[in-house]
Amino acid sequence: MQLNRQVKTTFLSVSDVRHLIEREGLYNCLAGMAQDIESDFLHWKEFRKSPRTASHTKDGVIELMPISNARQFAFKYVNGHPYNHRFGLPTVMAFGVLADVATGAPHFISELTLTTALRTAATSAVAARALARPGSKIMAVIGNGAQSEFQVAAFAHLLGIQEFRLYDISMDATRKLVDNMRHMGLDAKPCANVESAVKGADIVTTLTADKNRATVITPTMIEPGMHLNAVGGDCPGKTEVHPDVLRRARVFVEYEPQTRMEGEIQQMPAHFEVTELWQVLARQAPGRSNNEEVTLFDSVGFALEDFSALRYWKTLAGHWHVGQRLDLVPQLEDPRNLFACLRMGQECEV
């Protein structure tokens, strides 16, 4: 008789994730996720990495983002459809899976729409802690869409940012962000244009979503010592920052082969110098060298961050007994007798 080690697949729904965030608090979740992301980045070389596979159409993109270490395989399904709001749908929808490398058993499935916003903000905060000027207090937030609240929360809590200057081409978007920030007890300063939002800021976060080459940040806006957290440009043909800004700054990336295709640096030649963030975290490469230097984190979102987020939720879900069992994998008396599971009802109408 076989040892029957059944596959238990846990599903973490949207309301489960909301429940976990309510239990732990948003700030603690961002801090915990940032900690797991930083810890996984420090084990960079143990991960089997590849650029995500992307299926582009005129309306948007659908991506699969796999990554694994010796124990766990993870992947995320995620789309990016900038015009989805016309149908009342989110621009980005995502879910992800954790599986055992030793057996291939998928044991955890989670919503990642909300989570992608959290892990992106947590990653931005990890990068900014390593790269922004110590004592940074003012952040400009250009693009006030679905991700902006999460960035603001992460930078308020994890970096101590006190002043947020907001700009979006849509005043509705800014009003929505102001309202949500008030709910978090954070003070917001809406600005009339990009220039006035950026002027005097220690950190500039760009979160625009247009699927086009745009130039949101131009060289004249850049001041010595600024840190740019460039989040919006994240697929081929989609950029936010003028090439001369990239030339002026020291540029840091998540995973170079992917960022060359998708990030701001897609505008630059292949030999344009960048540093991978993990090297700075592991003290294998210098981060910011002085208070005058301009640093830029060319964030596109990398599979490792989802790996970290999934394992963060999995631990928390176990702790709080949240999530449901999913009947995803057949439970077999004898695993070589798959057909038997069609016979269980005694009669199998073949």
Place this chain on the structure above:
Amino acid sequence: MQLNRQVKTTFLSVSDVRHLIEREGLYNCLAGMAQDIESDFLHWKEFRKSPRTASHTKDGVIELMPISNARQFAFKYVNGHPYNHRFGLPTVMAFGVLADVATGAPHFISELTLTTALRTAATSAVAARALARPGSKIMAVIGNGAQSEFQVAAFAHLLGIQEFRLYDISMDATRKLVDNMRHMGLDAKPCANVESAVKGADIVTTLTADKNRATVITPTMIEPGMHLNAVGGDCPGKTEVHPDVLRRARVFVEYEPQTRMEGEIQQMPAHFEVTELWQVLARQAPGRSNNEEVTLFDSVGFALEDFSALRYWKTLAGHWHVGQRLDLVPQLEDPRNLFACLRMGQECEV
């Protein structure tokens, strides 16, 4: 105010799939799936295809298999761990997803462990209908593991095979297959070795699972007019058929770029001639040209077959009202206000 077109994600569990097979009958499911596979193969050029991404370790492989046409994106998660039975787990576990290309919304998730066995058998039958000698009555089944019953059912029902000759290095496996075939009302002839099973057979199906180069079928076993349905060799380093058998036969494949890496033809030079099955189905290339020719379907399993299987289940699930709603994507009043779904409980503990 936005039109709120919510994303409804349906989940089809293992017991849901069992329920659908009970309702429709196994034979009808195999026939329906074969029909959808054949129909999708006839629209071959409308699909955006790529070889699957595979993550190999010493224990097995985990793969993601994406494919899309203008309307739907599909992918399958599937592992292959030949020693999983030691842990009481299936060798192959799988699930899959259908999403709208226009919005990226994932609207259907299904178990695909059982389904992979069904769609593989249905694809083998589609290929054999086009390639095996008309009037074939005898099939050898080499390898009597988890997939064998499904192959037998498909060939009995869709090709009219009347005599099945079985061989496996494990007598337990053969006994299990005989028992399941009796349940289907089919007659089985266990054989003492591969040679005696293959001798005089019209069709030879190989379903062995060892993750090594094996030579299950040798040139001396081959008789004029045979059709070989080579299913087991399906990843780099895993083959079942002697290279001289491939030289003797006309070889047909699903998707050439993938089969060159994974199929029996990985043993052959890059210019070794093969024909893609869809070309035969679409009458753009000849299939079998006479009753003496040896044909070989070098099956590795292609994403398009899972696309077909997923849309088959989706239609059937709708018809029989089977499946459950999954809370996978946030339902938002305003899709640009993702943060609002953390505020619903009035108080959001940030």
